[in-house]
Amino acid sequence: MQKVDTKEAVGMVLCHDITMVIPGKFKGAAFKKGHIIRAEDVPELLKLGKDQIYIWECGAEFLHENEAAQRIAGASGGEGTTFTEPGEGKVRFIASVTGLLKVDVQGVCLVNDIEEVALSTRHTNLIVEKGDMIAATKVIPLVVKREKIELVEQVCKERGPLLEVKEIQSFRTGLITTGNEVYHGRIVDKFSPVVKEKLSRFDCPVPFHVILPDETTRITKSIMDFIKKGADMVIITGGMSVDPDDVTPSGIRATGAEIVTYGAPVFPGAMFILAYLGATPILGLPACVMYSKATIFDLILPRILAGERVTRREITRMGHGGLCLDCPHCSFPSCSFGKSV
Structure with missing residues (x-):
């Protein structure tokens, strides 16, 4: 600590709280420890009787917490992110933007392995709205x-930004409803309305729809x-089980598409299929999408x-956190379903 004249303290860092008392109205810190003194603070400090104050001597080898x-924020934040001014460090x-939050989980762990550094984020692959808080950071001591x-900056330089928000695109979707029972009018198609409603949340039109x-x-x-x-994505509902008359997987394979996976370690949604014909994703949705609020479809879409372009390895890694508890009052996505470390 160093005692200095208040009038000479602009730009310096307070090393203790300065209390203000207004009888019957207020008692608390008028200026908190770590506050960087501004020119406009000087008259207020003098009113509080502080002709001299104690400031923190950082030294060139230290940084103030702010x-x-x-x-840290400047190094680790990427596209689709912005930052607040420091508050209490x-x-x-x-x-x-509104979009998909991407977190380099391993990179965040490497940063937090650095002593006295804290970087806390929301889960990766989460849809966030513009203006949502997605992470926070500080150092533990007043100076570091x-x-x-x-070291933090070096981690981010080597790995790239640790957080970014990817904007969601509007895909023109082709929807194929399968099933003899629906095609022949024996039952009402209750699957397509569910899929269309989920797509509408992302402003995805469905200009192509057929029942087969x-x-x-x-x-x-x-x-x-x-x-x-011109469909940007094709979705097929039904016919995804292993019964001989469930032929959706065969129909997808016959296009020559690359089958990423037939099956996923996610419940509900184990019978899901993902394929790509060139750059166009093809999704085969199991029946659970029709009646379960949250399924593999909500995680992948x-x-x-x-x-x-989702890979098989990414899908197989979804087993950790891929078990829905089927809660009576579903809170997805504000729950553990689909979340992983």
Whole structure:
């Protein structure tokens, strides 16, 4: 600590709280420890009887907590993120667009392995709204060694931004409803309305829709026709089990599409299929999508609409956190379903 004349303290850092008392109205810190003194603070400090104050001598090898937090945020934040001004040493990351939050989980762990540094985020692959808080950072002490923040910056330089928000795109979708029982009018199609409603949340139109019997060749032909007409994505409902008359997987394979996975370690949604015909994603949805509020479809769809090409390894890793508890009052996505470390 160093005692200095208040009038000479502009730009210096308070090392203790300065209390203000207004009888019957207020008692508390007028200026908090760590506050960087501004020119307009000087008259107020003098009114509080502080002709001299104690300031923190950082030294060139140290950074104040506010500057440290700003540097961490600047290094780790990427596209679709912005930051608040420091408050009590903490900087908050804010989504500057509505989209898919992407977190480099391993990178965040490497940053938090650096002593006295704290970076806390929301889960990766979460849909966030513009203005949502997505992360926060600070250092633990009032001042921190400069070299520790430089280590954070080095991690981010090597790995790239640790957080970003990818904007969601509007995909023109081709929807194929399968099933002899629906095609022949024996039951009402209750599947398509559910899928269309979920797509509407992301402003995805469905200009192409057909109801087909359980016939491989007709499913294959409709997929190809929709893509030729300009569909950005094709979704097929029904026919996804292993029964002999469930031919949706065969219809998808017959297009020549690359099958990423037939099956996923996610409940509900184990019988899900994901394929790509060139750049066009093809999704085969199991029956659970029709009646369960949250399924594999809700986990994969935002990633596809954010322009990601989902891999088999990414899907197999969804087993951790992929068990829905089927709560009586569903709170998805504000629950553990689909979340992983």
